[in-house]
Amino acid sequence: MSQDAPGSHCKSALDISSLEATDPDDAKAEEESLPRPDNYLWLAILSCFCPSYPVNIVAFVFSVMSLNSYNNGDVEGSRQLGRNAKWIAIASIIIGLVIIGVSCVVHFMKN
Structure with a gap:
């Protein structure tokens, strides 16, 4: 036993x-x-061509941080950083278009 x-x-x-x-x-x-959340890197790179440099660099940094966060296993953090990158990139594109529009109006009003 x-x-x-x-x-x-x-x-x-x-x-x-x-x-x-x-x-x-x-x-x-x-x-x-788990599916990888969008990090909107393409949108952040596109916003880098707009003349709103401090804002679009922040969008690019958030996008890269989102990618790194997913690689470290933090899916929810990656989702939040990607969402922030998207909205900052959209704001950067809008600010850039406003700057381009204002500069065109000023340029053509002088002539």
Whole structure:
């Protein structure tokens, strides 16, 4: 009877350790199955062609931070940073178009 008790205890300990060994793999596979949130890098690069330089650089930085956040496993942080990058890039494009419009109006009013 003393032989059965230690044997069953060792077997259950081995089963638990095998489950613990697969848990990080399962968690990693679950993280990899999550879709990557948009980081709007293309929009941030497009906004860099507008003449609102401090604002569009901030959008580019937020976009790169979103990509790095996803690579580090923070999906929700990546989603928030991507959303911030999108809105800052849109604001940069609008500000750039306003600057271009005002400079065209000023230029053609002088002539």
